[in-house]
Every structure is written in C-alpha cells, then in structure tokens.
Amino acid sequence: xxxxxxxxxxxxxxxxxxxxxxxxxxxxxxxxxxxxxxxxxxxxxxxxxxxxxxxxxxxxxxxxxxxxxxxxxxxxxx
Amino acid sequence: xxxxxxxxxxxxxxxxxxxxxxxxxxxxxxxxxxxxxxxxxxxxxxxxxxxxxxxxxxxxxxxxxxxxxxxxxxxxxxxxxxxxxxxxxxxxxxxxxxxxxxxxxxxxxxxxxxxxxxxxxxxxxxxxxxxxxxxxxxxxxxxxxxxxxxxxxxxxxxxxxxxxxxxxxxxxxxxxxxxxxxxxxxxxxxxxxxxxxxxxxxxxxxxxxxxxxxxxxxxxxxxxxxxxxxxxxxxxxxxxxxxxxxxxxxxxxxxxxxxxxxxxxxxxxxxxxxxxxxxxxxxxxxxxxxxxxxxxxxxxxxxxxxxxxxxxxxxxxxxxxxxxxxxxxxxxxxxxxxxxxxxxxxxxxxxxxxxxxxxxxxxxxxxxxxxxxxxxxxxxxxxxxxxxxxxxxxxxxxxxxxxxxxxxxxxxxxxxxxxxxxxxxxxxxxxxxxxxxxxxxxxxxxxxxxxxxxxxxxxxxxxxxxxxxxxxxxxxxxxxxxx
Numbered sequence: 001x002x003x004x005x006x007x008x009x010x011x012x013x014x015x016x017x018x019x020x021x022x023x024x025x026x027x028x029x030x031x032x033x034x035x036x037x038x039x040x041x042x043x044x045x046x047x048x049x050x051x052x053x054x055x056x057x058x059x060x061x062x063x064x065x066x067x068x069x070x071x072x073x074x075x076x077x078x
Numbered sequence: 079x080x081x082x083x084x085x086x087x088x089x090x091x092x093x094x095x096x097x098x099x100x101x102x103x104x105x106x107x108x109x110x111x112x113x114x115x116x117x118x119x120x121x122x123x124x125x126x127x128x129x130x131x132x133x134x135x136x137x138x139x140x141x142x143x144x145x146x147x148x149x150x151x152x153x154x155x156x157x158x159x160x161x162x163x164x165x166x167x168x169x170x171x172x173x174x175x176x177x178x179x180x181x182x183x184x185x186x187x188x189x190x191x192x193x194x195x196x197x198x199x200x201x202x203x204x205x206x207x208x209x210x211x212x213x214x215x216x217x218x219x220x221x222x223x224x225x226x227x228x229x230x231x232x233x234x235x236x237x238x239x240x241x242x243x244x245x246x247x248x249x250x251x252x253x254x255x256x257x258x259x260x261x262x263x264x265x266x267x268x269x270x271x272x273x274x275x276x277x278x279x280x281x282x283x284x285x286x287x288x289x290x291x292x293x294x295x296x297x298x299x300x301x302x303x304x305x306x307x308x309x310x311x312x313x314x315x316x317x318x319x320x321x322x323x324x325x326x327x328x329x330x331x332x333x334x335x336x337x338x339x340x341x342x343x344x345x346x347x348x349x350x351x352x353x354x355x356x357x358x359x360x361x362x363x364x365x366x367x368x369x370x371x372x373x374x375x376x377x378x379x380x381x382x383x384x385x386x387x388x389x390x391x392x393x394x395x396x397x398x399x400x401x402x403x404x405x406x407x408x409x410x411x412x413x414x415x416x417x418x419x420x421x422x423x424x425x426x427x428x429x430x431x432x433x434x435x436x437x438x439x440x441x442x443x444x445x446x447x448x449x450x451x452x453x454x455x456x457x458x459x460x461x462x463x464x465x466x467x468x469x470x471x472x473x474x475x476x477x478x479x480x481x482x483x484x485x486x487x488x489x490x491x492x493x494x495x496x497x498x499x500x501x502x503x504x505x506x507x508x509x510x511x512x513x514x515x516x517x518x519x520x521x522x523x524x525x526x527x528x529x530x531x532x533x534x535x536x537x538x539x540x541x542x543x544x545x546x547x548x549x550x551x552x553x554x555x556x557x558x559x560x561x
Contacts, residue, residue: 002174004493013166020159021323024316028306030298036291038298038305044158045364048357051162055169055354062350
C-alpha cells in the first residue's frame with residue numbers, strides 16, 4: 001500500500017469534476033455568448049484554465065503530507 | 079506543379095524528417111527490453127512531458143474531434159472536458175503507481191497486476207485485454223493517416239496504400255529505436271500540430287464569416303440545436319455526457335501505454351507537476367473545434383465527418399498549407415501508433431507469452447519476440463482498418479470501454495488493502511463481458527448511459543463485493559507490508 005492522497009487535495013481535485021461533468025445541465029446552453037463563444041463552449045475553455053489552479057493547490061497539500069510522512073519524500077511503499 | 083503534387087511532396091518531406099529523427103534516436107544504443115520500453119527509467123520532466131503530451135494530441139483530437147463537432151455537434155464537447163479530468167485523475171494515481179513501479183522494477187501495467195495480486199494468470203489476462211483494446215486505438219490512427227493522404231492528393235491516392243506505407247514506417251522505427259524514437263518525434267509533431275490547429279481555427283472562421291464569434295452566431299441561427307446536447311444525435315444527452323466524461327476521464331490513465339510512459343519518469347514528483355500543467359497543453363483543442371463547427375456551414379453533407387477538417391482546409395488555404403497540415407496530421411498519427419504497438423508488443427511477449435507459454439525464455443528472446451510482435455500487430459490493425467467503417471471517435475470510445483475496466487484493479491489495488499485477486503479477477507471478467515455484450519448487440523448508449531460506463535459500474539460492484547467476501551486472500555502487497 002502507498003500513502004493515500006490527503007482529503008484537502010482530493011476535495012480540490014473534485015472541483016473540476018463538479019464543474020466540467022456533474023453540472024452539465026446548468027451550463028449546456030448557447031446564450032449568453034461570452035467572448036464570442038456559446039456559453040457551454042466558453043465554460044469548458046474557462047475550466048481548462050482553472051483546473052491547473054485546483055491541482056496546484058492540491059500539490060501543496062500533497063507536498064506537505066510527503067514531508068510529514070515517515071518514509072521520506074514521495075509516499076513510499078511501506 | 080499541380081496542387082496535389084505540392085501538398086503530397088510537403089507531407090512526404092515532413093514524414094521523412096520525423097521518421098529520420100525516429101530511426102536515429104536509438105541508433106547508438108544497445109536495446110535490451112528495459113531500454114526499449116522504459117528508456118532505462120531516466121526521463122526527466124521535459125521528456126516525460128513530451129511523451130505524455132505526445133499521446134494527448136493524436137489523430138483523435140485532430141481529425142476525430144473536428145469530425146464529431148461536425149457530425150454530432152454538442153456531444154463532441156465531452157472531449158474538451160475529459161482530457162482535463164484525466165490529468166486530475168493522473169495527479170492522484172500516477173505518483174503512487176510510479177512508486178510501486180520503482181521499488182518492484184515494473185515495466186508494464188500487467189507487471190503491476192502480477193506484483194499486487196500475485197497471479198500470473200490475472201497478469202496474462204490483463205495483457206491480452208490491453209492488446210485487444212489497443213487495436214481500435216491503432217486503427218483510428220491508421221484511418222486518420224489514410225484520410226490525410228486521400229484528401230491531400232485530391233483523391234488521386236486512395237487511402238489503402240497510404241495506410242499500408244505509413245504502417246510500415248511506424249513499425250520500422252519502433253523496431254529499431256523503441257521508446258526513445260517516440261519521445262524525439264513528439265517534439266516535431268507537437269510544434270507542427272499546435273501551430274496548424276491555431277492557424278486553422280482562427281483563419282477558417284475569419285475567411286468565411288469574418289470572425290469566430292460571427293461563425294458561432296451564424297451556426298446558432300442556422301442550426302440552433304447543433305451546439306448543445308444531444309446535438310445532431312437522438313440519444314447523447316446529459317446522462318450520456320456525464321457517464322462518458324467519467325468513463326474517459328477516469329479511464330484515460332488505464333491505457334497500458336500511458337502507464338508504461340509513467341514508468342519512464344525519474345520521480346513521482348515529475349508526474350505530479352506534469353499533471354498540473356498538462357491541461358494548459360490542451361488549449362489548442364478548442365481551435366480544432368472551431369474548424370469542425372465552421373465546416374457544418376461551409377461543406378454541409380459530407381458522408382464521413384472525419385473528413386471535415388481537411389476538406390475545409392483544402393477549400394480555404396493554398397495547397398502547400400494543406401501539405402503542412404497533412405504532414406503534421408500524419409506525424410500525429412504515427413507517434414501514438416508507435417507507442418501503442420510498442421506497448422502492445424511488450425505486453426504480449428513479456429506478460430502473456432513467456433509466463434504462460436514459454437517460462438524458460440531468456441530476456442533476449444523476449445526482447446526479440448516483442449520486436450517481431452510489433453510488426454504482426456501493425457498488420458492486424460491494418461487489416462481491421464481496411465474492413466471497418468467506424469468513425470474515429472467511435473473507435474476511441476470502444477477502446478476506452480475496454481481499458482477502463484482496469485480502473486478498479488489499479489486504483490483499489492493501490493489504495494485499498496483488501497482488494498483481492500478473486501475480486502479483481504471476477505470484476506474484470508464481468509466488466510469485459512458486459513462491454514462486449516452491450517456494444518456487439520448495439521446497446522450503446524445503454525439506458526441513456528455510455529455502455530462502457532455501465533459495465534465499469536458493474537465491474538466495481540463485483541470487485542468490491544467479491545474482495546470483501548474473499549477477505550484479501552492472494553494479496554502480495556498486504557503480506558509483504560505485514561513483514
């Protein structure tokens with residue numbers, strides 16, 4: 001077994017799933033156009049940009065957990 | 079020079095240059111299996127990034143995405159969503175998998191199953207399933223290549239000889255150079271492809287409509303239903319979207335070749351940092367969609383949607399540019415094809431043939447068998463491509479339905495100590511049987527859901543229930559962890 005991901009990191013990773021997947025009935029529409037794009041298209045492009053931010057936050061939690069883990073830096077096999 | 083000669087010569091030059099880099103990459107190294115498949119486990123951030131990104135931009139994202147934007151409309155948007163989510167999933171799965179790979183010297187996905195569940199039979203089954211579902215993925219690359227040459231030659235060269243030549247080239251450079259060839263050729267093809275996609279995505283709407291916004295406005299007026307789900311389909315609504323995005327987002331890193339490239343990384347941290355920046359790399363994809371949507375108004379009524387991007391390029395640009403796009407597209411098909419047959423051949427020789435049929439085989443003979451298997455696989459994929467009429471995206475979804483069935487075995491295997499050999503074995507068999515039944519009997523989508531996703535749910539339930547009942551028996555990691 002390896003170290004499990006931390007809860008805050010997993011929650012941050014869940015945000016893009018909610019935004020890009022589960023909420024589709026809320027944003028799958030043409031109007032309003034934003035930046036010349038239909039709304040659903042704009043929404044998806046926006047989240048291509050926001051997903052790295054969520055992962056960067058998750059990265060900080062994972063790094064902290066790594067340094068506190070007794071077996072060293074990278075979630076080693078116990 | 080006639081337009082088709084110009085276009086074809088440029089394609090030939092680009093493909094020739096890419097292949098030359100590929101052949102050269104491995105020329106001065108002796109190739110044992112470790113070098114051939116995971117390059118001695120020595121790739122840093124940049125090369126891993128190129129290798130994985132190289133696998134993100136395939137014929138699927140280029141011709142397939144625009145093809146579905148053209149023929150299906152709204153449902154094609156699932157492609158913009160799942161790629162980002164695949165990187166999110168990889169952020170959590172790959173570092174853990176890499177760690178196990180390093181400590182146990184794993185080269186393939188099937189090695190992981192053997193180590194974790196202590197069963198050569200399960201590992202052999204995983205190898206065979208992996209090889210089987212790599213075939214449609216390989217098919218779609220070959221189909222793309224055939225289409226490119228056919229359109230670029232203005233119909234003078236039929237797609238059949240084009241596919242045969244390209245297949246032979248790829249098999250050739252994989253045979254001689256292994257995984258190093260793939261990473262090097264990736265650089266050329268990604269530069270060309272991203273540039274081509276952005277130019278096409280901007281220039282086509284400007285040329286015909288005066289802008290991207292104007293193009294979308296015109297499309298929304300002419301075909302208002304095309305831009306949302308279910309678009310031009312009857313059964314690809316929101317339930318289909320959610321289940322397909324989940325299947326492909328979670329299943330993306332279950333592809334045996336992606337797990338293979340994870341093992342080329344120098345550290346687990348490399349993989350995490352990769353996952354953070356990767357979504358940005360997909361920003362060229364929306365431009366590909368612009369071309370597909372524009373094609374709905376510019377060239378309506380194409381029988382094969384996969385032709386839409388190239389047909390629009392042919393109508394909009396001079397022949398030399400069609401040549402550049404065709405060359406980029408051809409390399410885009412060849413690089414992933416190379417890594418796909420490389421992986422499938424290794425899986426076949428190392429995880430199926432030796433352990434099950436010829437236990438006394440030496441490492442050198444396994445390496446030799448893998449090389450010859452890569453040639454045979456290419457021939458098989460060519461045969462199926464010539465006899466099948468599926469769209470590029472449909473082929474990819476078929477592959478995903480299959481490989482996603484590894485998800486419970488990999489993820490529960492990493493993070494849940496009670497996942498057992500019996501559980502994973504029965505889950506996998508049930509999942510694959512369900513996929514085969516639903517797809518072969520034409521029940522996809524199944525009750526509004528992606529058939530592969532329905533099978534994955536079933537698989538997950540069976541894996542968990544049987545694991546609990548069998549109480550973690552046959553669980554090597556748990557045993558060694560207790561020591």
